[in-house]
Amino acid sequence: MTPEFKPDRSLAELEARFSRDLELLTLPPAKDWLEPRSHSKYGPVLDMAIVGAGMAGLAAAFALKCLAVRSLKVFDRAPEGLEGPWVTTARMETLRSPPELTGPAFGFSSLTFRAWFEAQFGAAAWTALYRIPRPQWMDYLRWYRRMIDVPIENEIELIDLGSEDEIVVLTLRSARATQTVAARRVVLATGRDGVGGPYTPDMFRRLDRRIIIHSMEQIDFSKLRGKTVGVLGAGSTATDSAAEALEAGAARVAMLVRRPDVPRINKNMGIGSAGFWTGFYRLTDAQKFAIIDYIDEQAVPPPRNSMLRCTRHENFSLLADCDPRAVAVRDGRVLLDTTRGRLAFDTLILATGLAVDWSQRPELAALKPHVVLWRDRFAPAGRADYAQAEHPYLGPAFEFVARDRGASWVNRIHCFNHAANMSHGPISGDIPAISIGAERLAQGVAGALFADDYDLTWRRLSGWSNPELRGDEYTLDEDAGRFFAEQPADMKT
Ligand SMILES: Cc1cc2nc3c(=O)[nH]c(=O)nc-3n(C[C@H](O)[C@H](O)[C@H](O)COP(=O)(O)OP(=O)(O)OC[C@H]3O[C@@H](n4cnc5c(N)ncnc54)[C@H](O)[C@@H]3O)c2cc1C
Incomplete structure (x- = not known):
């Protein structure tokens, strides 16, 4: 018989359960595999800088933390607790998404909206909930941010991106100062208008x-x-x-x-599925274009x-x-x-609505000339131009693709916002598949950092000298004589 499930009776209980989940899964892993780096001009180099502390930026940061990428920082120009549209420009009474979606929870039942809601309002209130009131979603994201515990700086804006010596240099402006920060990789988790703005x-x-x-x-x-x-x-x-x-x-x-x-009819609802979210990237460019263009044309x-x-x-x-x-x-x-x-x-x-429009994003002005766009790779038959032509054409971990070899630094920047839709499908902003997107991003980033560190890996491998056996567990037998036997004729050497 299945034991009856009782929801946590308070946030404190839920939070303790989440801590225990992390402990049972040994997350984040204790073992370091990245080494601190420093640049002569810019000082300490972050392994990862994430721009945007909305749902996507938080999910990306947590996924990276779970892979022991510890030298990371998230920056957001909005004040703390006011990231994204939810309590700023959005005006709907409730979210469109049904409340049971697990959003940025990454398979942790204790991180879901439902767990958070039930711990405070009980199971009966959950059953009665039709849609999530908009400000309540922001409350949940604020709690989520506290749970994942990653370093975040608010009220600081990315105003420029550049590169020097294989690192990305971010210029960030706050009320106090303008500063440069060096990072091995950068994620732009900058939202629905991340590569554009109002149309x-x-x-x-x-x-x-x-x-x-x-x-x-x-x-x-x-x-x-x-x-x-x-x-x-x-x-x-x-x-x-x-x-x-x-x-x-x-x-x-x-x-x-x-x-x-x-x-x-909301065509997105008809097609959203684990297969679509995980498989979209494998489609041909023509197939991707056909799906996105059709959805856009049908309108939501x-x-x-x-x-x-x-x-x-x-x-x-x-x-x-x-x-x-x-x-x-x-x-x-x-x-x-x-x-x-x-x-x-x-x-x-x-x-x-919003459009991909690079001219509305001065912070990407230095990046744009170097990145491959959809128009560079794909021309739909019989269409002189198309609405998605300016979307960035992204690699498997959402990284920009460089137009020329001299601009390989753009490969170190990952476009984890709405503009990734054409290349990856809707996994870089919307609630249903944000965990799938963030996991793909984090694994790609961690893999790329690891591959770049080949020399370090080799040094670690050859320098590793911690014995598992001390040598006191056995003695070497000097006498093999007890095993001597007549050699068969066909084995003579
Ligand atoms: C009105 C509205 C309603 C929506 N409703 C739903 C829904 O019901 N269900 C659903 O699945 N999706 C919905 N979405 C889509 C999506 O879930 C949201 O857009 C969501 O906010 C995406 O999260 P995000 O982290 O990608 O972007 P955001 O939440 O927008 O976060 C991006 C962050 O980046 C910061 N930022 C941007 N540029 C810079 C910079 N240069 N420097 C520093 N910080 C910067 C911003 O301040 C912002 O906090 C809705 C979108 C909108 C606009």
Whole structure:
């Protein structure tokens, strides 16, 4: 009979269980295999610098720690506890992901969201939970950060990347100073906009940013009270922005959708599986492109609860087949000429998503000319250009691929953010497969560090002189005579 399972009754109990799990698995391993390094100009060299302490950066750091990569540091420009979108730019009430996903837990049941939730609120509350409230996910990540216990510096921003003598040099800026840090390898765990930023259609650029605002910016929704607001887009950010405006007291909110209807089917859900996440990298470039391009083209619908959050307001309109053809700002209002006629708004929110756009990432300016992009390796038949052409074309451990031999330093930088999607599939940011991605990254990094250290390995091997036998366990027998026998004729030497 299976014994009845009782969840931990407090976080303290859960935390003790996690410590015990680590102890039973002897993690992190006690044995060092990397040696401290120093550079004459930059001082101590980190084995790994991770930029970004969101879920992906934390997961990567923990995976590396479990491989005894100890000389690592994580940097994030956000204040502690405010990393990523969850309590900054995100506006949904709950996560889209179902709560049972194990996210960055790496097979540790004691590190899952469920374990954390049940330890505080009990099993009955878990059964009643439909989706994770957005701020609660951030609370979980803060706890996760405490559990994995890796060195993290907040409020410090990567502003440049370069290289000298086989190491990567990071220029980091904080309120106190600008400093350089040397690292053997670097992970860019910089999020959904890690190699880009908000996508703004051309016609809206250079217009008054006070009344045409991108949904990824901080928006003071209280200022929209009594206003007529347009939201351009059909995805989750569009519905969440519209809902926030409605809840803040906007007079009327219209969501403008270019397609004949809002997308209803989330193709990602249909294909996500252990096979997809682990196998995507092995597909041909044409197969990878076909899948990602199809998913992008089909578009991801807003979650049902986000849409209901809008439609419970009578002053909400959804205008389909509504494609803007021209825009002007007159007397503090936005005038849009659309396929549904001329429309006017006090404020227009562009929920037009994020794009890979290197020009929005000055910290990657020195890197970009040296890395292979998808456009360099793949041209889809019959398409002059494609939306994913600027995505980096990555190696098996998410490393950038160098355009020329002189720039091999870029191979030491790993792109563990959304831009890796084209090469590796969705394993470098989204909750379902972040552990798979982080494990792949960590093993690739550890393997590369080891291979670079061949001379050290050889010195260790030849210099190893710790006897397992002391010599007092046996004596050498001087007399073999007791075993002498007649030699058969056919064995004569
Ligand atoms: C609104 C929204 C809702 C989402 N909902 C879901 C969901 O329900 N389920 C799901 O699976 N996925 C969801 N995602 C996708 C994904 O899970 C999130 O984007 C998640 O935040 C990815 O984690 P990350 O660590 O890759 O990036 P982030 O959490 O964005 O962390 C990146 C970190 O890098 C730091 N950083 C960036 N550049 C620099 C720099 N130059 N120097 C120093 N630090 C830097 C940032 O400050 C940030 O803290 C959502 C995404 C968004 C935007």
